[in-house]
Every structure is written in structure tokens, then in C-alpha cells.
Amino acid sequence: MNFKGQHLLSVKDINLDLISELFNVADSMRIYATRQKVSRVLEGAVLGNMFFEPSTRTRVSFGCAFNLLGGEVRETTGLSNSALAKGESLYDTAQVLSGYSDIIAMRHPDPGSVAEFATGSRVPVINGGDGANEHPTQALLDLFTIHKELASQGKNIQDLSLTLLGDLKHGRTVHSLCQLLALYRNLKIQLISPEALSMPAHYVDLLTDAGHQVEVGNCLQQGLPTANVIYQTRIQEERFSTQEEANNYRGYFRLNKRIYSEHCQPGAVIMHPLPRDSRNDANELDNDLNTEPGLAIFRQTDNGVLVRMALFACILGVENQLKQYERDVNWFTGLNNRSE
Ligand code: NCD
Secondary structure: OOOOOOOEOOHHHOOHHHHHHHHHHHHHOHHHHOOOEEEOOOOOOEEEEEEOOOOOHHHHHHHHHHHHOOOEEEEEEOHHHOHHHHOOOHHHHHHHHHOOOOEEEEEEOOOOHHHHHHHOOOOOEEEEEEOOOEOHHHHHHHHHHHHHHHHHOOOOHHHOEEEEEOOOOOOHHHHHHHHHHOOOOOOEEEEEOOHHHOOOHHHHHHHHHOOOEEEEEOOHHHHOOOOOEEEEOOOOHHHOOOHHHHHOOOOOOOEOHHHHHHHOOOOOEEEOOOOOOOOOOOOOEOHHHOOOOOEOHHHHHHHHHHHHHHHHHHHOOOOOOOHHHEEEOOOOOOHHHOOO
């Protein structure tokens, strides 16, 4: 299997060879993302960027990634602004929108909705998050970030000791990440959450069956000392049946400079898919961590553009033509001084 012409609906479609190919292409995108060069390899192509659920970075980084390769972006946001609110089926919407686009990225609140949409699409569809189910592109950029962060410390994936923290029941990013991690063997993975928000059993089984050393717990401190990568998540309040229920967990796990210094390994990497809940009663990743070198959350968002550029290039089959459509940047940019 390769990416060309394929939908990306789930990380189940991915294997280690595809990951390695994708990450090599993502590395080759850095010169364009940091504006050292321009490539117009997708000039004339159109991305349909369909976001029927709130999003900032996923939506904008899909659009930005497509623009950086020279393509155009057409966008719709919010269920209430779309014909889905008039009772149109996902199948019909897909038939229509795929007539306007070369590729579609879509987010929707219902699990399975993006796959259903894909059955009516005449062009490849990328899942930008379907309810609490999956978020494959986030998992890929998270894994890419884990690789990069470990490499910057002279380590590789086999050295990983990862703690996933927070709402592991509803967090689609960690659901997809666990499925990718199940492609590896013998890693250390700690799953720390309030008891009622623990990782669904089938993901725990998947990790255990892959031969990982999995520890499940409910106490923040338990997950910190052994981890070289800590992945904090937001309480997914939009997936609870009532706001009151969600409020019970707000601020349940908070990481700040004091806790980090006392309980974490020096230089431990801190990740978060973002948005982090920075309201006073939540404050899940305190601003006092902003100057901590281990805080990788904005390197992670920068990596999201590289990985999404790579996905577009591979799915549309232009990953070997980037240089052919390359030219110099003719405007002032501070971005090309950015380090890896
Ligand atoms: C995540 C999502 O939407 O699942 N955000 C993202 O895409 N970067 C995580 C979240 O909303 O908490």
C-alpha cells in the first residue's frame, strides 16, 4: 500500500513503512515551511477544508500546508452553516463537495462520520477528527514530534517512556496515538487519568498485546518520574452529557514548573495536542512552563504543518516533484531563521 490516491480515515490504514516514508517527506518540507524556499507543486489544486466542529490549529494548518505547496483552499466551518443542517446526508454532501476539490479534509462531531462521508467522495478524504473516535493526522504529527524530541536528546523510539495524562476516555488524539504505538514493541507507556476517564480497554489491550510495558493509574505523580515524554490532554468537556459532569474533572491534573521540577526527569518533554485549558480553574499546563526547554507544544504545532504537507504531497503523488517547482522566497521573513 502507498498513500497515493488513498483516503486517510484511520491510523489503522498505516504501517511502519508508510510512517518512515511520510516522515522523510515531512523532513523535506521544512525548507518550505520555514520559507527558505517556495514550492508551487500543487498550483491549481483545490483543498476542500470542511470543519463541522470547532478547530483552530488543525483547520488552519491543513489550509496553510496546502497553501505552502501552492494550492488553493475552500473552507466551510460549523454544522449550522452547512446544508447538513437542512437534512442533507453526508453521502450527498460528499458527492457535491468532491466535485469542487482535489482532496478534502474533514472534521465532524460524530464517530464514523468522516468514513461515511468518504463513501460518497470522488476524491481522497483526510479525517481531521471524528468525535471521540480518531484523529489520525494529529497522531502522526505527535509521533513525528516524539521522534524528533528523542533524537534531539540522542535517543530513539525504543528509549520512549511515555505518560499519557488526562481525559483518556474521550481524547481522540490519544486513541489514534495508541494505535500507532502498537506498531512498535517493548515501549514503556503509562496511562494516567481520573478513574472514570480511563483509556478504553481495547486500546490498553492493543498496547499490551504489542508487548509494551503498560501501567494504568489515577494519580498524576505516579506517571511523572519514569517518563521521558509526558503528553497532557484536555478534559473533553464537549463529549460529556452535561457540563456539570465535565466540571468535576476540570483542573484535576495540573502540571506546573514546581511539579515538573520535583517529579519529572530533567529535560522531560512535555506535549499537548492543544488547546490547553488555561482558565484559572483548569490551568492544565501552567504558563510558568513556557520557558522550560522541554515544553514541546509549539514545536509540535509547527511539526503539524510539515506532516500535513507531506500527507498532501504523498496522497496527491507529487512528493518527488517538489524541487522541480521550487523557487527563491522574494519577501522578508523571520521564519527562515527558526531552528529545528
Ligand atoms: C484536539 C482535538 O480536536 O481532538 N485538538 C487538536 O486537534 N489539536 C484535542 C482537543 O481538542 O483537546
